[in-house]
Amino acid sequence: MTEIRQDAAAEPHAGDRIAARARALVRPLGVGLTLALVAVPAGLAPWQAIAGYGAFAAALLLWPSSREDARARARARARSRAANAVHPDFAVIEALDLPTIVFDRETQVVRQNSAARLLVGDYPDRASLSARIRSPSILELVARVVARGLPESVEHSERVPSERWHEVRVAPVNPGAEPDKRLYVLTYRDLTEARRMDRMRTDFVANASHELRTPLASLMGFIETLQGPARNDEAARTRFFGIMLEQAQRMARLIDDLLSLSRLEMRAHVAPEGEVDLERAITHVVDTLKPMANDLGVTIELALPEEPVVVTGDVDELIQVFSNLIENACKYGQAGKRVLVTVAGSDADGTHVTVQDFGPGIAKEHVPRLTERFYRVDVESSRTKKGTGLGLAIVKHILARHRARLVIRSVPGEGSAFTVKFSPAKPSKSTVRREIYQ
Numbered sequence: 001m002t003e004i005r006q007d008a009a010a011e012p013h014a015g016d017r018i019a020a021r022a023r024a025l026v027r028p029l030g031v032g033l034t035l036a037l038v039a040v041p042a043g044l045a046p047w048q049a050i051a052g053y054g055a056f057a058a059a060l061l062l063w064p065s066s067r068e069d070a071r072a073r074a075r076a077r078a079r080s081r082a083a084n085a086v087h088p089d090f091a092v093i094e095a096l097d098l099p100t101i102v103f104d105r106e107t108q109v110v111r112q113n114s115a116a117r118l119l120v121g122d123y124p125d126r127a128s129l130s131a132r133i134r135s136p137s138i139l140e141l142v143a144r145v146v147a148r149g150l151p152e153s154v155e156h157s158e159r160v161p162s163e164r165w166h167e168v169r170v171a172p173v174n175p176g177a178e179p180d181k182r183l184y185v186l187t188y189r190d191l192t193e194a195r196r197m198d199r200m201r202t203d204f205v206a207n208a209s210h211e212l213r214t215p216l217a218s219l220m221g222f223i224e225t226l227q228g229p230a231r232n233d234e235a236a237r238t239r240f241f242g243i244m245l246e247q248a249q250r251m252a253r254l255i256d257d258l259l260s261l262s263r264l265e266m267r268a269h270v271a272p273e274g275e276v277d278l279e280r281a282i283t284h285v286v287d288t289l290k291p292m293a294n295d296l297g298v299t300i301e302l303a304l305p306e307e308p309v310v311v312t313g314d315v316d317e318l319i320q321v322f323s324n325l326i327e328n329a330c331k332y333g334q335a336g337k338r339v340l341v342t343v344a345g346s347d348a349d350g351t352h353v354t355v356q357d358f359g360p361g362i363a364k365e366h367v368p369r370l371t372e373r374f375y376r377v378d379v380e381s382s383r384t385k386k387g388t389g390l391g392l393a394i395v396k397h398i399l400a401r402h403r404a405r406l407v408i409r410s411v412p413g414e415g416s417a418f419t420v421k422f423s424p425a426k427p428s429k430s431t432v433r434r435e436i437y438q
């Protein structure tokens with residue numbers, strides 16, 4: 001790779017041009033001088049010889065040689081074009097989506113590609129690397145690589161405007177070149193997504209272990225009590241066995257939900273192909289949840305369209321979605337005593353299913369986080385209501401697989417509405433009523 005930014009490759013100055021022509025015309029100028037010197041003894045006045053030679057030399061040197069000048073100008077233009085053309089190596093850099101900056105020994109930027117321009121900003125001509133890159137760790141890395149001539153990398157993170165991680169690598173391009181011709185390349189490799197996934201995985205394992213450890217600790221405590229002080233206390237034994245059963249059931253629910261999530265993750269990219277009649281699926285869910293709703297004093301109302309509404313999907317998974325939403329509405333919106341489930345289908349907008357409760361609602365700051373694993377507005381209330389904190393995360397995963405969305409609207413004091421929006425599809429009604437209870 002070679003230095004190409006010789007923008008001053010312009011035409012030569014007038015002084016340089018005359019000097020060059022004097023060098024080229026040294027012979028005729030010499031002959032003229034000899035003639036002038038010989039003419040003086042031959043009778044010419046010295047001032048006439050000097051004036052004559054001056055006029056002759058001026059004419060030779062200054063007479064516009066238009067053809068020669070045109071050739072010189074063409075040569076200069078060609079040099080300038082070659083200098084500004086994209087060197088093949090730089091064309092490769094430009095084609096990369098990896099932010100890349102090429103700089104010289106003085107850390108002056110020679111080239112940056114558009115990905116680098118987007119990441120760090122545009123460098124003015126021949127600006128120093130530090131005009132855009134301020135991070136001391138990157139600048140120290142640059143200094144080390146320039147001094148030692150060996151590639152090195154550092155990890156760099158930023159918090160503003162958003163949290164991002166990069167591996168920044170600096171490597172010499174032509175280590176064998178003369179020192180003032182050496183170039184170096186700085187690249188950024190984005191680690192943000194990988195870091196986020198790592199953090200999510202660690203948080204998830206920590207949360208899942210914590211959720212399992214709580215009922216487990218309680219079970220172990222009761223077992224010890226039953227082996228010791230309560231060994232012969234019949235009444236305590238009966239009560240403790242009841243609590244132990246509840247804790248074991250809580251662990252089983254948690255494990256079921258964790259398995260559901262992992263199964264969904266494995267199939268995340270496979271779109272379901274069946275056809276589901278929503279009226280039948282939702283009626284089935286409501287029938288199953290009625291005993292629980294009755295215990296809570298909640299009435300479930302259904303508003304269904306005249307025509308059957310069919311969506312493409314997996315019937316068991318959609319039943320799981322509506323069970324979670326309707327169960328949550330009954331549990332958390334119990335105070336409103338009513339839950340309204342509305343199915344609305346239209347070819348243009350797609351099908352919407354809304355589960356609405358008239359309970360205490362959810363404060364605005366919680367709404368965007370409700371579908372995160374283990375996120376709960378009130379952990380104690382969720383636990384007493386047999387929640388695992390995974391219900392809405394499962395709903396989100398199932399809907400993503402169905403190319404559907406969950407929209408949550410809530411007004412504190414008035415209640416919440418969870419709407420499932422299926423994208424518009426072409427329903428084929430021939431198989432509609434078959435698949436629900438298979």
Ligand code: ADP
Nearest residue numbers: 328329332376377378382387388389390391392
């Ligand atoms: P959980 O197992 O705790 O019910 P979910 O993922 O189903 O977990 O719900 C997460 C949290 O969202 C719940 O703990 C609750 O705080 C809140 N939530 C869900 N549905 C409603 C609702 N209809 N009204 C008020 N809060 C709700």
